[in-house]
Amino acid sequence: MIVRGRWVVKNYREVVEDGAVLVEDGRIVAVGPYEEVVREAGRGHDVVGDRNKLVMPGIVNSHTHISMTLLRGYADDLLLQEWLEKHIWPYERLMKPSDYELGALLGVAESLASGVTNVCTMYHYHPERSEATALLKTGMRGTVGIAIFSWDREGTLKNFVDAVRRFHGREGRIRIASSPHAPYTVDPELWRESETLRREYEERYGDGGPIILATHLAEDWREPEMVRERFGVEVPDGSIVKYLDGLGVIHEEFLGAHGIHLNDLDIEILARRGAKIAHNPVANMKLGMGYADTPRLLEAGITVGLGTDGPASNNTLDMVETMKFAALINKPLKRDPRVTPARTVFRMATEYGAKCLGYEDLGVIEEGYRADLVVVDMDRPHLTPVYDVYSHIVYAMRSSDVYATIVDGRILYEDGEYTTIDIDDVMDRVRKRSMELYEEVRGG
Ligand SMILES: [Zn+2]
Missing domain, CATH: 3.20.20.140 (Metal-dependent hydrolases)
Incomplete structure (x- = not known):
């Protein structure tokens, strides 16, 4: 999988412009300019993200x-x-x-x-x-x-x-x-x-x-x-x-x-x-x-x-x-x-x-690290213009700007959809169960 962004924020001080992250078997195998990563990857890779996105560590x-x-x-x-x-x-x-x-x-x-x-x-x-x-x-x-x-x-x-x-x-x-x-x-x-x-x-x-x-x-x-x-x-x-x-x-x-x-x-x-x-x-x-x-x-x-x-x-x-x-x-x-x-x-x-949490190979985008990544949609009024991506991530971004969330190289959330959770069912069950417990605790 290739995860692409206009900005790939590797860590607190390094950003690759028009960059990409190559992920294989849950690990980051390459990070760099998009064209280079594509060349290295060869054919047959799915691409997540595009030129309007920002990629950062989970x-x-x-x-x-x-x-x-x-x-x-x-x-x-x-x-x-x-x-x-x-x-x-x-x-x-x-x-x-x-x-x-x-x-x-x-x-x-x-x-x-x-x-x-x-x-x-x-x-x-x-x-x-x-x-x-x-x-x-x-x-x-x-x-x-x-x-x-x-x-x-x-x-x-x-x-x-x-x-x-x-x-x-x-x-x-x-x-x-x-x-x-x-x-x-x-x-x-x-x-x-x-x-x-x-x-x-x-x-x-x-x-x-x-x-x-x-x-x-x-x-x-x-x-x-x-x-x-x-x-x-x-x-x-x-x-x-x-x-x-x-x-x-x-x-x-x-x-x-x-x-x-x-x-x-x-x-x-x-x-x-x-x-x-x-x-x-x-x-x-x-x-x-x-x-x-x-x-x-x-x-x-x-x-x-x-x-x-x-x-x-x-x-x-x-x-x-x-x-x-x-x-x-x-x-x-x-x-x-x-x-x-x-x-x-x-x-x-x-x-x-x-x-x-005791992880040595997590928290930055680096070769060999675990592929926990977030893709942020930067095509938003409140994220325009961009001078400093760190400023936007901390002061201007909202959690609803998250486009995709990847854990161990697996997409768990993308464009509003979950790949492993039946969200409507979970919310229904929570609504029902919370009311039952509420009645019970008030009655007792
Ligand atoms: Zn606590």
Whole structure:
């Protein structure tokens, strides 16, 4: 397959004009000027895209909960803990495994239509129906975090083991992550136990890629206090990262979502250990939690990816919108428009996102890399004229400008059509099921 564009954006600083990408067996085998790539390819290649398109690496949503599309718009404008404990968790207790998969199917569809090729998601798990089965069925790439909680330590640890055995490394697209939910829902002993298990299974199943630890970190400024109250342990120097580091869980394969309330010591430890942060500007604003100081994290040398968080706290999975928010959010408070420039944000959404998920061969358009690509239609009023493609991708593009989404060299979405999802059926089922659950949760 040849993927063609007026611009082929290889990475945050290289653009090939009138370029093309040659894809074979799910890998990028050549990238360069269109004529050259066509010559190299020889005959018999399908061409996706044309001279009005832009080709870029697939967008990585480095923190979300795709099954939660079912809860989109169900409870808004509430304080985080009240939102979780009084609204989200009671609803989730009524959900069946088939709902995990159904919500995830809709989440995949929404993601693909906005140029997302890879998600790091986290949810409850069932062997037969889960986010992993939805990803497997649809051809999308994803790292599926298996949520681990103190209130069901045996059950959730068992889920993790089962998920690794069944799904880790499947089709080269699916990976499992260990996901202790947050410092305040997982006791110190369970952090240690889950980490021992993660390392053991990474050793055994590492051929399928790293098994990262994906969790929530410093979303709430009261985390040190909650840990103290709930588990009766001290958080040294008021540093939630130092506390977790003492449990042996801060390392290169640690991905913490949010990273809002971090002090100097927290940042210093994260940087020293090579840990990663997923920045979720839209959800953070919606829940009024503050937001990550991304310029400071990046300056400290921490890899920062971008995420939407779940569709119950965003309320979409729109990573194009997220790029714009990520670029804007730090400028006013710092009174400096130079922070988080477009190229940096583009890099966070692609290359850094892939790095957050432990991929070495993803996130840029380069020979030998996995062919996760997005084709954008540039023939639009709001994308005219073009001086700087990075500026357009971050500040002017809308997710509806995505023309095609390709994962592992396979077209999953093109010109409004899905190739692996019966979207009308999925939306019908979601409408019906969400109303049933809504009645049930209100009645109970
Ligand atoms: Zn989250």
